Amino acid sequence: MQINLISDTVTKPTAAMLDAMMSAEVGDDVFKADPSVNALEEKVAKLFGMDSALFFPSGTMANQTAIKIHTNPGDQLICDKYAHVYNYEGGGVSFNSGVSCKLVDGHRGMMKAEQVQAAINPPDFYHSPLTSLVCIENTTNKGGGACWDFEELKAIRKVCDKHELGYHLDGARLWNALVAKNEDPRAYGRLFDTISICLSKGLGCPVGSVLVGKKEYMDKALRIRKVLGGGMRQAGYLAAAGIYALDHHVDRLKEDHLRAQELGTQLQKSPIVKQVEPIETNIIIFELDEAKCSTERFLEELEKKGIQIIGMGQGKLRMVTHMDYTAEMHDHTLQILASLGEL
Template identity: 75%
Template sequence: MEINLISDTVTKPTAEMMYAMTHADVGDDVFKNDPTINALEAKVAQLFGMEAALYFPSGTMANQTAIKIHTQPGDQVICDKYAHIFNYEGGGVSFNSGASCKLVDGHRGMMTAEQVEAAINPPDFYHSPLTRLVAIENTTNKGGGACWDFEELTRIKAVTQKHNLGYHLDGARLWNALVAKKETPEQYGALFDTISVCLSKGLGCPVGSVLVGTEEAMLKALRIRKIFGGGMRQAGFLAAAGIYAIDNHIERLADDHKRAKELGEALNALKVVKKVEPVETNIVIFEIDTHTMSEADFLAKLKENNISIIGMGQGKLRMVTHMDYTVEMHTITLAILKTI
């Protein structure tokens, strides 16, 4: 049995999701004539209490489009040093938008309102880039699936309003945060100018992300998506998976969180593990005590038992629980860990 804990992106559609996909009513979405795409966009916009939404092939494209909406070449984006838009989107902020990132040294990918305000460049000081956007990631990938304090997000909103800055949420795993913190999409929709959410991670869809915002912002996003090559034709087959997932797969994220916490506890009990980041959602990040065992040997030991995880660099390893990580797989993984 292969046990893949590399990411929550490795899942396959369930039989019920496949049924929904193969029975989707489709058209040509480039002409905005795909009824299932239109239904998904309307559904997500309504969930967040926002005016409009746009479907994307990937979370990266959705984020990059949002950044392009909010900035002009030469502008600057404030984000945490762990931010996905800076670390894992191929330098897209500079390539696609001609903007730069002002990195904040936050805690596990999360910064404070005071740090954000301190990072804003004086708008009349023409020697420095013009600060135009604050970008947040919730949950934080590199921070180990950490969830932001909503009150802090509200305080940052006040800073963005004071300085007339855009406010974007990379909500790739926002569904996880909503379940873990018992929050609602409407709370986030009332706070942010634009929000991207992934369907292809915790919700188990094969493809897709959605960007939400104002009607005006989504009209701009439609043009940018076209320029980026993100227009798709009978994509309703994919959107049907998203509709099914939103209706059926959100609450079950609590199961992933429970198993991740149990993995964290098992790792904490090992002498070879130096540190385990606090586990809030479905991501477990930990460090090996290299005086006891090398990272390569630890990975090899897991691989011998058909368990795959991923290295994140700087001595950090990551496990991610997901829909296709079953109770049986979890029992086996916990037993193997006890032998290391």
């Protein structure tokens, strides 16, 4: 049995999703003439109560487009030191937009409003970059799938309004946060200027993210997507997967969260595990007691038993549950983790 817990991006379309994709009505989306893409964009915009949406081939491109919308070359954005836009988007902030990042030392990838306030450069001090944007990530990847306190997000919105800053949400795993905290996506739509929403993680689509936002920003997004090479033709086959996922795969995220909790509980019992970070959604981050078992040996032993996970550096390891991780796989993994305590 091969079990891949490297990421929730490893999923493959279900048979029903493939049927929906193959029966999709399509057109040329570069001319905005693909009915399935248009339907997906309208559906997501309505879910979040926002003006419009735009389908993208990747979450990184959606984030990079949002950053370019809100900034000018030489500007600076504020984000947590764990933020995906800083750590995992290939330096695109500087390459695509000519923008630098002011990093905040938050908790598990989450900043406080006071920290954001303190990070803003004085707008009349021309020696420093002009602060123009605040980027949030929910849930936080490097923070172990942590969910933001919505009241804190509202407090940061007030800071943005006071200083006339853009407010972007990298919602790569926002669906997980919405399910875990029983939150309304429309509340996020009222709060943020732009939101990128991934379909190819917990929802199980093969490709795709959606950028949703206020009309004044989204009018710019189409041109920027074109510049970045994100214009697709008969993309409706992919959009149909997104529509199917939104209709059938959101509520089941609770299963991923439950299995992540159970994996964390088993790891905490192990004498070779030093620490397991708090688990709120589908990501488990933990550290080994290197005096008892090295990271290399642990990964090798799991690999021998058909289980793949990922090392994040600095002694941290990560598992991510997802819709292709079945109950049978879960029981097997729990047994293997229990046996590895004897290394």
